[in-house]
Amino acid sequence: MSEEHKKQLEQQLWNIANTLRGKMNADEFRDYILGFIFYKYLAEKMEIYADSILKPDGIKFTDIDENTEEGQAYIQAIREEALEKLGYFLKPSELFSAIAKRGNHNTEEKSLSQAAEPTETYNTKHNFILEDLQKILNNVQNSTMGTESEEDFDNLFEDMDLNSTKLGKTPEARNGIIAKVLAHLDKIDFELEQTELDVLGDAYEYLIGKFASGAGKKAGEFYTPQEVSMVLAKLVTAGKKKLKSAYDPTCGSGSLLLRVAKEVEEVNNFYGQELNRTTYNLARMNMILHDVHYRKFDIKQEDTLEHPQHLEHRFEAIVANPPFSAKWSANQLFMSDDRFSQYGKLAPKSKADFAFVQHMIYQLDENGTMAIVLPHGVLFRGSAEGHIREYLIKEKNYLDAVIGLPANIFYGTGIPTCILVFKKCRENPDDILFIDASEHYEKVKTQNVLRQEDIDKIIETYIERKTEDKYSYVANLSEIEENDYNLNIPRYVDTFEEEEPVDIDTVMAEIKNLETQRAELDMEIAGYFQELGLSF
Structure with a gap:
């Protein structure tokens, strides 16, 4: 699939989301449209895998008659292999295309809730598919019970409330809009068999980003702008082709972890934690x-x-965009927690920024790299934060680079931010690199966006570790100490632009000329007043 086709898919999916959401906010409809896309993906993946198993028998998965002994034997055999390979199972009658077609055709056949036996093929009555659809989504989860994948599919569709009045005041209205969504999605070919391209994955990320752009402050809960993700991912993968592990302690939608995977040939395992x-x-x-x-x-x-x-x-690559200056308990019991105890102080209750840093450093492998986005305040705030900052530099020498980003690049907040890069085994233990990329961006509508050239410049400067006038500076540790471990970037990267010297003689000549012109104008005005018999 070409780049043009990929963009068409992205636009098709967004158009479906945008035109069918009715009066709902974009972030409210998000859970439904993304959930249905995910269900379609699972169904198509299931069908492709089942067809590959059935190929020697010369039949397709959708040809299986679920009401015969032979059909049930096929289904049981495929179920066992699918649970091992895919982690879940769907019957032919539970495929996305089947329910989408039933939702848009009048039939007199029984619905699932009316079926005499669970093995019967279930169809809608008068296009009503809500109950059947809910059962299918539940069955995806139920198919994994007692298997290795159970936790990964547990309550995965719980945010898709098919009975929510936000979808419509009556069951018929809700059924109507859902049937429309399924019908529109059913017409789109995800082309999952083109395994060399992650087209649907990219389209899914595109949708998440589009929903984030319309969600304001809420967007920060689940999405890091793609350009920032790219910078973080490139920083932690610099010089590496494979990673044993990647971790994000505030993983949101998982976009950051997946971005890390795009920068290397392989990531063995992904780990993440999310509060929401x-x-x-x-x-x-x-x-x-x-x-x-x-x-x-x-x-x-x-x-x-x-x-x-x-x-x-312990993780080889750690990336994070934690909530800026979030509150946390700062309970004194944490002073006996190995993540915080060695520092002697905890991050303040009102600002958990350094608590996230301490947590991540604890989980960082000896050969690992971590990159975290934080508000600028972490660079210079005093008290406990100043103490922790000094300990990280003076006692541990883990801080490798400080990168200033443009303001207004995150959804819902215009505050300036920075990236801190940490390593436990630094190749350059005698200095810290400072980069000021705050003026390198493009303004797109109300948002500032890092261009590819801006991203490349940051990464190139980080890798080459070079000083560039008004952009970057390699500061030795003694300079940091002289500044009392204050990391405010202007202390190290001088971006001051000198004004052109003023030529006093020229200015005085201009003033004298203006005074002459004013005197002439006054005389002209006085003449007009005299003609009118008025005093001036």
Whole structure:
């Protein structure tokens, strides 16, 4: 599929979302449209895999008659292999195309709720498919019970409330809009057999980004702008082709982790933690939809600082865009927590920024790299934060680079941000690189956006570790100490533009000329007044 076709797919999906959401906000309809796309993906993946198994028998998955003994034997055999390979199972009658067609054709056949036997093929009565659709979504989850993939599919569709009045005041109205969505999606070929291209995954990311752009402050909960994700991913993968593990302690929709995967040939395992339940579901869907095998990702739902879920692991690459200056408990019991105890102080209750840094450093492998986006305040705020900052540099020497980003590049906030890069085994232990990329961007509508050239310049400067006038500076540790471990970028990267010197003689001559012109004008006006018999 060409780039043009990919863009067409993205636009088709967004048009469906945009035209069918009615009076709902984009972020409210998001859960439905992304959920239905995910269901279609699962169904098509299931059908392709089942057809490959059935090929020697010369039949297709959709040819199986579920009401015969032979059909049931086929289904049972395919179920076992699908649960091992895909992690879930759908029957032919549960495929997306089947329910989409039933939702848009009048039939007199029984619905699932009216079926005498669970093995009967279920169809809609008068196009009503809500009950059948809900059962199918439940069956996806139920098919995984007792298997390795159970946790990855647990309550995955719980945010798709098919009985919500937001979809329509009556069941018929809700059924109508859902049937329309399914019909429109059914017409789109995801071309999943073109395995060399992650077209649908890219389109899914595109949709997440589009929903984020319309969600304002809420967007920060689940999405990091693609350009920022690219910078973070390139920083933690610099010089590497394969990664044992990648981790995001505030993973949102999982976009950052997936971006890391695009920068290397292989990532063995993905780990993430997310507080928001809806976003956690989105992250799991995103992983599966990007063809990450269920055994290769471990996404947990919990508060990372208060209840970390992966403490036994150490990660080769860590990326994060945590909520800026979030509140946390800062409970004194954390002083005995290995993540924080060695620092002697905790991050303040009102600003958890350094708590996330400490947590990530604890989980960083000796040969690993971590990159985190934070508000500029972490560079210079004092008290406990100043103490932690000094400890990280003076005692541990983990800070490798400070990168200033343009303001207004995140959805819902215009505050300036920075990226801090940490390594436990630094190749350049005697200095810290400062990059000021704050003026390198393009303004797109109300948002500032990093261009590809801006991203390339940041990464090139980081890798080459060079000083460039008004852009970057390699500061030795003694300079940092002289500045009391204040990392405010203008202290190291001088972006001051000198004004041209003023030629006093020229200015005085201009003033004298203006005074002459004014005197002449006054005389002219006085003449007019005299002609009118008025005093001036």
